[in-house]
Structures are given as C-alpha cells and as structure tokens.
Amino acid sequence: MERQNNLSVKIFSRVFSFFVFLFLYAPIVVVILFSFNVSKRNIVFEGFTLKWYGEMLNNSALLNSFYNSLIVAAVSTTIAVIVGTLAAIAMHRYKFKGKGIIDALMYVPIVIPEIVLGISLLSSFALANVPLGNITLIIAHTTFSMPFVVFTVKARLSGFDRSLEEAAMDLGANRIKVLLGITIPIITPGIISGAALAFTLSIDDFVVSFFTTGASSVTFPLKIMEFVRSGIRPDVYALSSIIMLATFIVVIASQVAAYRKSKE
Amino acid sequence: MEKEPEPSGTNSVIEIKNVDKFYGDNHIVKNLTLSIREREFLSILGPSGCGKTTLLRMLAGFEHHTKGEILINGESIDDKEPFKRNINTVFQNYALFPHMTIYSNIAYGLKMKRVKKDEIEKRVIEVLAMVRLEGFENRYPSQLSGGQKQRVAIARAIVNNPQVLLLDEPLGALDMKLRKQMQIELKRLQRKLGITFVYVTHDQEEALTMSDRIAVMNRGVLEQCAPPSDIYEKPGTKFIADFIGESNLFESVVEDGSDSTDGNAHLFSEGGTLLGKLEQFEENELLYVCVRPEKTLYSLASVDGFSLCGIVRENIYLGNVIKTIVVLTNGQEVKINLSPGQVPPAIETVLYIYWNVKDCVMVRTISHRIFTELEKVKLNEYGEVMEAEPINKEEVKSQEAP
Ligand SMILES: Nc1ncnc2c1ncn2[C@@H]1O[C@H](COP(=O)(O)OP(=O)(O)OP(=O)(O)O)[C@@H](O)[C@H]1O
Numbered sequence A: 001m002e003r004q005n006n007l008s009v010k011i012f013s014r015v016f017s018f019f020v021f022l023f024l025y026a027p028i029v030v031v032i033l034f035s036f037n038v039s040k041r042n043i044v045f046e047g048f049t050l051k052w053y054g055e056m057l058n059n060s061a062l063l064n065s066f067y068n069s070l071i072v073a074a075v076s077t078t079i080a081v082i083v084g085t086l087a088a089i090a091m092h093r094y095k096f097k098g099k100g101i102i103d104a105l106m107y108v109p110i111v112i113p114e115i116v117l118g119i120s121l122l123s124s125f126a127l128a129n130v131p132l133g134n135i136t137l138i139i140a141h142t143t144f145s146m147p148f149v150v151f152t153v154k155a156r157l158s159g160f161d162r163s164l165e166e167a168a169m170d171l172g173a174n175r176i177k178v179l180l181g182i183t184i185p186i187i188t189p190g191i192i193s194g195a196a197l198a199f200t201l202s203i204d205d206f207v208v209s210f211f212t213t214g215a216s217s218v219t220f221p222l223k224i225m226e227f228v229r230s231g232i233r234p235d236v237y238a239l240s241s242i243i244m245l246a247t248f249i250v251v252i253a254s255q256v257a258a259y260r261k262s263k264e
Numbered sequence B: 001m002e003k004e005p006e007p008s009g010t011n012s013v014i015e016i017k018n019v020d021k022f023y024g025d026n027h028i029v030k031n032l033t034l035s036i037r038e039r040e041f042l043s044i045l046g047p048s049g050c051g052k053t054t055l056l057r058m059l060a061g062f063e064h065h066t067k068g069e070i071l072i073n074g075e076s077i078d079d080k081e082p083f084k085r086n087i088n089t090v091f092q093n094y095a096l097f098p099h100m101t102i103y104s105n106i107a108y109g110l111k112m113k114r115v116k117k118d119e120i121e122k123r124v125i126e127v128l129a130m131v132r133l134e135g136f137e138n139r140y141p142s143q144l145s146g147g148q149k150q151r152v153a154i155a156r157a158i159v160n161n162p163q164v165l166l167l168d169e170p171l172g173a174l175d176m177k178l179r180k181q182m183q184i185e186l187k188r189l190q191r192k193l194g195i196t197f198v199y200v201t202h203d204q205e206e207a208l209t210m211s212d213r214i215a216v217m218n219r220g221v222l223e224q225c226a227p228p229s230d231i232y233e234k235p236g237t238k239f240i241a242d243f244i245g246e247s248n249l250f251e252s253v254v255e256d257g258s259d260s261t262d263g264n265a266h267l268f269s270e271g272g273t274l275l276g277k278l279e280q281f282e283e284n285e286l287l288y289v290c291v292r293p294e295k296t297l298y299s300l301a302s303v304d305g306f307s308l309c310g311i312v313r314e315n316i317y318l319g320n321v322i323k324t325i326v327v328l329t330n331g332q333e334v335k336i337n338l339s340p341g342q343v344p345p346a347i348e349t350v351l352y353i354y355w356n357v358k359d360c361v362m363v364r365t366i367s368h369r370i371f372t373e374l375e376k377v378k379l380n381e382y383g384e385v386m387e388a389e390p391i392n393k394e395e396v397k398s399q400e401a402p
C-alpha cells in the first residue's frame, strides 16, 4: 500500500515537472527551431538552413538596435551598481532620520506598474525639458534597476561582520582603504548578482523604454515590436537565439563566480 | 633558551582618568580611573555585561568616552582615529579577513604602513614561526581550526610591534586543553616581546595565573586593581571577595570598635558573635568579614569571641580537598576545606566555626562606601550641595552634544 502510494506520487511528480518544463521551454525551443527554417512563414518546418543568420548580419537596423541596447544596459548597470552599492552600504551602516521611509521608498520602483513608471518618467523629462534619447533611456533604466542592486547588496551585507572593518582600521587602514580592500571584496557576490539582474532587466525592457526614448535611439525590444507589426521574419529569430545563448552563458558564469566567491 | 622575563615597568602607557561612558541613558562605565603600565600583563576581569569590552573599545578608538580623559603616552586620544594609534586588538571572534590568505592577513597592517615588500615577508615568516604556524601562508581562514585562527589573529596584531595589545576574551571559544596551552604561549609571547597586554576575560583562574595585575570591574565600576595575590588575599570589596575564589562572608555590625581591649574587633552577625580586624569604623557600619574556606576552622567547644554554632550537613570528597558544609543557626552555609589527611567531622555533628583573626579580611560594598561619602556631603539651608559634587548627568549630556 505504502509502496504503491509512493510510486504514484513519483509518477505524478515526474509528469508534473515534465509539463512545467514543457510550458517554460517550448516557446524557446520553437524560436530556435524556426531560426533554422527554410520557409519564411513560420507555420511549418520545411527544411534546415543557416541563411537567416546571414541575413541577420545584413539587417543593420536590427543590429544597430541591439548594439544600442547593449550600450544602454552597460552604462545604466554601471551607474546602478556604483550608486546602489554605496547606497546599500550607507543604509546598512548609518542610522539617520527618515531611514525607514527611504528603505520603504526603495521598493516603489519595484512594485509600481511599469507603465506608471514609464509615464511618470516621461512627464518628468518633459517638465525638465530633457530631449528624449539615449540619455533619458539610461536614466530610466538606472531608476528601475538600482533598487535591485540595493537589495542584493543589502542582503549580502546583513551577514557581514562589522568587526572586520574595525580590525582593518585597527591595523592602520583609513576609511577608503577599508571600503575598497575589505568591505567591497567581501560583498562582491551580492554586487555581481545585482549587476546581472540590472543588466538583464535593462536589455529586455520594453514598457519603460517605449515611453522614455526618442526617435534618435531605438532599443532591441522596441525594434522587434516594430517588425512584429509588419510580420516577423526569421532573422529576428536568429538574433533572439544568439541572445538567449549568450544570456544563458552569462547567467551560468555569474552563478559560478558568485558561488566561488561565497565559498572563500 | 628564552630571554629573562622583563619586569613590568612603572611608567604608565595609558592613563584613564575619571572616564564615564553612556549609551543613551545607560551609564556603562562609571568614573573609571586606571593607569596601565609599560610591559605589564593587565587583566580586566568581571561578570558579563560589566563594561569590559566597552572599555577596550574606547582604548582601541571604536567608541568615544562621554566624559573624562584617556591619555596614551601622555597625549590625549580624543582626536586620534583608530588607525592612528599604536595599539592593536585581538578580537573575540578573531575577525580574520575571509577573502585573504593567512599571509595577506598578517601582512595587512605592515602593508598599510607602507613597509617594504621584502621586509614584510621577513617579518611575516618570523611571526608565523613565533605562533607555530609555519607553512600555513597560503591557506584561507576558513581552512583553519579555532586554535589556529586564534594564533593568526595574535600574529596579525603582534607583527606590527604595537606598544599595547588589547585582547578581548581571546580564548573564549577554545576547549579547556587548548585554552591552557594557549595561556602559556600567550604569557611566553608577552614576556618575550615586552608588549603591554590588556587582557579581557571573565575566567578568574585565567586572570589569576597570567596577570601582573588584575582590574576587577562590576557594573561599570572599577572595584580594585592589584596583583593577583592581593586580589585573592586582600579583596578590597565584598564583590571581589565573593567573585574571586570561594569565600565565607559574614554580614556584621561592630559591637565595640574603639574600646577593644584585646586588639580585635568584636562583631555581631545574624549567626552569632565573631572577631575581625580592628580598623577605623563608622558607627553602626555594615561590613563583611571574609574568610577563605581553607582558613575557616571548627571546634566542638565554643572559642573565645565566636559564637557561630552550626551543624555539619555534608562532606564532599574532591580528591585534593575535602569540603565540609556547615549550616549555621540562621541558615547560612559555611564551607570548610580540609586537606585529605584530615578526618572530617561526622554529618550532623554540632560544632563552632572560628578563625585566626589574621586570616580574615574586612570588606565593604562599593555602594556602602558611596553612602558613607554621601553622609559627609554638607548641604546648605536650601538643600544645595556645599562641598562635594555628586555625579551630574545633565552636565555629562550637555558635553556629549556637539
Ligand atoms: N552599542 C551599544 N549600545 C547600547 N548599549 C551597549 C552597546 N554596547 C554595549 N552595550 C551595553 O553596555 C553594557 C556593557 O557591555 P560590554 O560589551 O562592555 O560588556 P562586557 O563586560 O564585555 O560583557 P561580556 O563579558 O558579556 O562580553 C551591556 O549592558 C551592554 O548591553
């Protein structure tokens, strides 16, 4: 009886996880599959080809938008990581008036609907008379990704032993040296995962970018949206497949790096 | 062969003068005055929460005292940041840098002082040998045992050749055997290097065996600072008599102080009359006669001046001593230590407790002393203090504010 029960639980959990994975990965597999499809209309698979990968390399609008996305993501991630890390350290260390409120306010960009964030950023830029373009895109992306850096770094700091900083100071290190030589290296795993989050959020953001960019700068998700209107072509699938592969590699690498760091 | 132990000097390195420390409204260290001497091994002993760590942190520079003065080599430390003091600390939890090898951990202080690379290497190797950790250079702290981490923490501090080394319960996390071994090694190192050690512990045995002097703290007050033998044999307060070693304490009042004929003080306690040392007594003063169990005697007939009658409750064999517990008529338990050769009195024997007057110590409580002082304070007709000044917290607070 017992054993039978166990067996049915086992079978059920296998089947269940199979469907979960199917649900998660089937669309991705479809995209990769159709990037090799001979036919332009992606309804049936008519044969294997690499020509869309070649075509993709000639589609300069698509490539440029991707290139622009990379720049925006890199710059906004860098700013978010620097400011977010320092903010997290300050918020962890010092007690000041209104600290609780600032802590709570940090959640706002995370929980607020993206469309509201996009509209409010747009109206702020309009009010301040900032022309829409890459600058506004970068500011917007920094806004929504910085809280994530703050949270991952703060989580790491909560396990950080303050006496390490005191020990360093005791040995003659001034505050800057303590920060650069002791605090930052120890919280690096938190910074790495924060940066990875910020970068991926920026790369695939559509809603906020839609509101905060001008004609001069187009990001990859925006460009794809444009194509969709006129019917998707397999060269978009090709680039998507490459991005997916790259993301996969980056995620694995950052996980391994964070794991190694935390084991030290 | 090791160098002759250098005697601890008489010049003071650190002067703590009337220091008070408040955390908010909590008075943590109270009017503490202490001078720490060159090359001495000073232990700070006291129960948990009495302010030992706080005192040490003020010396290291991690906390600021609220009131009073701390001098290092005659200079005020008020605006000396921790990294500008020639003092190093061994932390209770070691605080080794987890992302650095043992070598880099130990070299850190020298690197901060911009010592040349080959000089650093020479000194790190030397100090590693001193703490017997040769060959551990490339390991990380997580790959060491507790005792080894402990020694790295000590090496990291002494490699800087500080004038004063502060140690906060450095052996707290070690097992008994390792602890004993490390005690010996620490003492050996201290003599060899001639560094002043300020050593916080709440293990009295450790303090008694290692120190040149012991400072006993209780609730933020420094009760006494003296060599171990004095602390044990001439405890200055009731708290110390109770805290250090075992003792029998008899709460008593003076029966006749001034006109004693036999040179002893005749005292009253709840359990009966007893004799103590003749001193300056205040009228109706409450004091405690302290007698160590090994100096406590008994007889079957009453002894002149004593009427402490009791009944034997228990004899406990502890190998090197036999402990006899006697209950007095007022319920107080008296401990008597007998050497193994002696035959202990049978249980339920009725007997009388006494001692040689030279073996007892008369102690008072600190608060009692304060009350006696307060009685001397004269008030004017408006009830204001005319001479002495009691501690004024308002004043302390106003100094704290920038
Ligand atoms: N940062 C702080 N803020 C407020 N109170 C504190 C702070 N640090 C310590 N205290 C209080 O000061 C008192 C003395 O603490 P301290 O750490 O000096 O004790 P200790 O003698 O070292 O005790 P232990 O033997 O347990 O280590 C305690 O009552 C503690 O609660």
Ligand SMILES: [Mg+2]
Pocket: B052, B053, B054, B168
């Ligand atoms: Mg402590």
